[in-house]
Each structure stands twice: as structure tokens, then as C-alpha cells.
Amino acid sequence: MDSPTVSVPTEPQKNTNQPSLIRGLGLLDSVLLLVSGIIGSSIFLTAKDIAGPLPQPALFLLVWVIGGVVSLFGCVAFAELGSMFPESGGQYVYLREAYGDLVAFLYGWMLFSVANGGTIAALAVASAAYLGEIIPPISQEHVIFAAAGITFTRAHAVGLLLIVILTYVNVVGLRWGALLQNVSTWTKFIAMAAFVFLGFAIG
Numbered sequence: 509m510d511s512p513t514v515s516v517p518t519e520p521q522k523n524t525n526q527p528s529l530i531r532g533l534g535l536l537d538s539v540l541l542l543v544s545g546i547i548g549s550s551i552f553l554t555a556k557d558i559a560g561p562l563p564q565p566a567l568f569l570l571v572w573v574i575g576g577v578v579s580l581f582g583c584v585a586f587a588e589l590g591s592m593f594p595e596s597g598g599q600y601v602y603l604r605e606a607y608g609d610l611v612a613f614l615y616g617w618m619l620f621s622v623a624n625g626g627t628i629a630a631l632a633v634a635s636a637a638y639l640g641e642i643i644p645p646i647s648q649e650h651v652i653f654a655a656a657g658i659t660f661t662r663a664h665a666v667g668l669l670l671i672v673i674l675t676y677v678n679v680v681g682l683r684w685g686a687l688l689q690n691v692s693t694w695t696k697f698i699a700m701a702a703f704v705f706l707g708f709a710i711g
Contacts, residue, residue, distance in 0.1 A: 532682040537690060544693040546583070552699070553634050632667035639666065 533541070559568045595601045599619070604612035640647030640663050650662040678685040 530682060533686055537686045540690050540693040541686075544689060544696065546579075547693075547696055547700075549631050549635075553631075553638075628671060629667070632670045633664055634667075635670065636663040636666035639663075 558571055559565075562568050562571070589602050593601050593605060597604075600612045600616045603615050636646065637648050640649075646662045646666050648661045648663040652660045652662060652665060654660070674688070677688050
């Protein structure tokens with residue numbers, strides 16, 4: 509009498525049609541992207557506003573040290589959350605796990621439409637305003653139009669153009685966006701090193 513055949517279960521076939529993230533960034537690209545996000549741009553934009561009201565240079569350095577310690581707490585918290593939930597999505601994933609889908613959904617749209625959009629606009633205009641100190645024709649002193657309490661200057665136009673160009677570069681391809689990010693991060697390093705060197709050299 510023949511023994512019954514038992515079928516061996518096989519692994520389910522993976523659906524290759526599922527959308528997935530493209531792993532197009534190398535280790536150096538990822539490190540520079542992270543470092544650039546940590547450094548940010550405020551260190552170049554707010555230094556004069558912080559140093560101005562302070563009577564002593566030592567207090568200026570103390571403010572940066574305190575800010576660095578506070579930022580470190582945030583870094584440690586995000587590192588812990590990232591190890592607990594190793595998924596793509598960042599804050600969306602953390603809020604979804606803690607408070608549910610609705611809160612995470614609302615946060616994602618708020619981040620896209622308000623927080624990130626406002627930050628990008630502010631940084632673009634600030635960059636154009638600083639560029640206007642070097643190239644006077646694009647400074648904020650040149651008003652294109654002013655109506656209903658809204659003033660649009662050449663610096664705003666240049667800032668808008670910067671947003672369009674950078675968006676296009678990132679839409680064209682991941683490698684071009686990574687290259688631009690790497691160049692800007694190294695530029696930050698060089699600028700900060702120059703500030704430190706001049707600070708010790710001039711005193």
C-alpha cells in the first residue's frame with residue numbers, strides 16, 4: 509500500500525509589482541544627507557541675531573552649547589524610535605504607532621503643506637537676501653510690486669527660482685539630487701571651517 513504523499517509548503521511568491529523605495533544612495537551620500545540635516549542652515553542665518561543682543565562673546569558660545577545639548581536629546585530620542593520601528597516614514601510611523609492612523613495622516617499633510625513648505629520658502633528668500641548683499645541688483649531693496657500689504661521683491665523672485673531649480677534637479681533623478689546635496693554639505697563644512705579659522709586668527 510502506497511504511503512500518502514505530503515506536500516511540502518513552499519514560500520509564498522513575492523509580488524514584484526509592489527512599489528518599493530529605490531536604494532540609490534551610497535554610504536557617503538547617506539552620511540552627508542544626515543549631517544546636512546543636523547547642521548541645517550540656521551547656523552548661517554541666525555548667528556548675527558543671537559550675537560547682537562549679547563554683551564559678551566562667551567555668552568554667544570554658551571548659547572550654542574546649550575542649543576547643542578538640547579538638540580542632542582532630540583537626536584537620542586529619534587535614534588531610539590528609529591531602532592524600535594525600522595520602517596520608512598519617520599515621524600509618520602512613530603505617530604501612527606502611538607496615536608493611530610488619523611493623527612499620523614494629519615501630521616503628514618501638515619508637514620508637507622505647512623511646515624516643510626514654509627521652511628523651504630523662508631530659507632529660499634533668506635538665501636536670496638544674503639546673495640543680494642553680494643549682488644545688489646537682486647537685493648530686497650528692489651521691489652517688483654507692492655499691493656494689499658504684500659511686497660514682492662527681486663529677492664523673493666530669486667528665492668522662487670531657486671525652489672524651482674532645486675525641485676527640478678531632485679525630480680530629474682536621485683543621483684543628481686544626491687550630487688547636489690553632497691556639494692552643498694561640503695560647502696557648509698568649508699564655510700564653517702573658515703569661520704572657525706578666522707575666529708582664531710583674527711580673535
